[in-house]
Amino acid sequence: MGGAEEQPEQQQYIDLQARLDRRLEEIAAQLRELAGAKDRLQGLLNAVLAITRETDLPAVLHRIVTTAMELVSARYGALGVLDESGQALEQFITAGLSESERADLSDIEFPHGRGVLGHLIHHPEPLRVDDIAAHPASVGFPPGHPHMGTLLGVAVSVRGTIYGDLYLSERRDGQPFDREDEDIVISLAGAAGIAVENVRLFEQVRDSAEHFQRLLLPTLPDLHPxxxxxxxxxxxxxxHLGGDWYDAIWLPDNACAVVIGDVVGHDLHAAAAMAQTRSMLRALLYDHLTPPSSVLHQLDVTLHAITDLPVTTACLARIEPAGQGWRLHWSTAGHLPPLLITLDRNTEYLHTEPGLPLAVNTGHHRPDQTYPLPPGATLVFYTDGLIEHPAQSVDEGMAQLAELAASHVDLPLQDFVNTLADHHPSDGHDDLAILALRIPLDPDPAPQVGNRPA
Known part of the structure; x- marks a missing residue:
């Protein structure tokens, strides 16, 4: 009898253990699902942060595609940007194509919104397709196009208007895209629309600031010869409103005055101080035909008396007739030295005692220096935004600038300064200004100012 009673109890224990095992498996599956959801949410958060860090529209658009691909493990991705009509694509940004696949498509015009892509344009609801070729809107692929069977498409809206469509194809595990993929890409598309709008606003602010800054800078006059x-x-x-500035004018005593400077700060106050300083200096140059050091001193005293000037560096120079040629007569207020490049591409920085910047100590004396300028030589005045880089010393940046200048000194002068600005050795974090002058090959000095054209 005892054995008969033990058997049901044993069976009950076995059944209970089986139920417990199944429940544990269910809990484990739920935990795995939660962990996967957490990973996806973390991936989505990282993707959103990565997109919003970009400040350049092409970079934002490309980042949207690549992050979407990462989130759903897609082999291929693209973003089609709609034209003004909203009925066709004017841009098509792709990612995932190999070099050989790109080469195969090099002669094929990018899609403008036909077929399945066009279906999403005209019906901007999320689209999942397990077999592109079997879709009613499919028109096939051009020759050389890689095989794509599955598609996930989601519209990207900016301020309630469809901006473009995000397309993903071929999950790396070979499975079709599922509802979870769709949901996470929809979430990304929402963040993408905000990122695009932010970049648009960023560009508007940047363009307005740059336009304002350029209005404060002069158009160089004719300084012939x-x-x-x-x-x-x-x-x-x-x-960003920088304090970098330059100027050049012909003076009544038949010398050309040039100046370059940098007001500390990157705001409206710095820009306003720059404009005040440049205007005051012009007046002083005409009123005081004295050595550059004296003009800088008077500028320092005057600005100290009537303005709240931030610390400002400057280099003021006169290119003066000297016998049958020209000489440089200059003084600096804490600014970087001019760079001289001769016709045979030799370079030399015209170092001198830098002197104190403006707005530091009005009683400080700044020395003057003179230097003969060879015929055909090029002088370069610049601000520190051209050479500063946190990974190297100022001397290294100056050496790289000298090498760059020597390599391109034969260019027309405007092309020359543009090349220096395009290929500068700095890290690009700061604004920069460059002013270059070229000495004539003819050794005769400039005509008297009364004979100069008005």
Missing amino acids: LTAAATYRPAPTPG
Whole structure:
């Protein structure tokens, strides 16, 4: 009898253990599902942060595609940007194609919104297709196009208007896209629309700031027989207003005055201080035909008395007739030395005692220096945004600038300064200004100012 009673109890224990095992398996599956969901949410968060860090529209669009591919493990991805009509694509940004696949499609025009792509344009609801070729809107692929069977498409909206469509194809595990893939890409598309709008606003602010800054800088006058060219490049920071400035004028005593400077700060105050300083200096140059050091001193005293000037570096120079040629007569207020490049491509920085910047100590004396300028030589005045890089010393940046200048000094002068600005050795975090002058080959000095054209 005892054995008969033990058997049901044993069976009950076995059944209970089986139920417990099944429940544990269910719990484990739920935990795995939760862990997977957490990973996806973390991936989505990382993707959103990565997109919103970009400040350049092409970079944002490409990042949207690549992050979407990562989130759903897609082999291929693309973003089609709609034209003004909203009925066709004007841009098609792709990712995932190999070099050989790109080469096979090099002669094929990018899609403009026909077939399944067009279906999403005209019906902007999320689209999942397990077999592209079997879809009613399919028109096939061009020759050389890689095989794509599955598709996940989601519209990207900016301020309630469809901006474009995000397309993904071929999950790496070979499975069709599922509802979870769709949901996470929809979430990404929402963040993508915000990122695109942010970049648009960023570009508007940047363009407005740059336009304002350029309005404060002069158009260089005719300095014949000297040749002059200048350029200004703003920093990439939104709303950045720099204090970099330059100027060049012909003086009544038959000398050409040039100046380059940098007001500390990157805001409206710095830009306003720059404009005040440049205007005051012009007046002083005409009123005081004295050595550059005296003009800088008077500028320092005057600005100290009537303005709240931030610390400012400057280099003021006169290119003066000297016998049958020209000489440089200059003084600096804490600014970088001019760079001289001769016709035979020799380079030399015209180092001198830098002197204190403006707005530091009005009683400080700044020395003057003179230097003969060879016929055909090129002088380069610049701000520190051209050479500063956190990974190297200022001397290294100056050496790289000298090498760059020597390599391109034969260019027309405006092309020359543009090349320096395009290929500068700095990290590009700051605005920069460049002013270059070229000494004539003819050794005769400039005509008297009364004979100069108005």
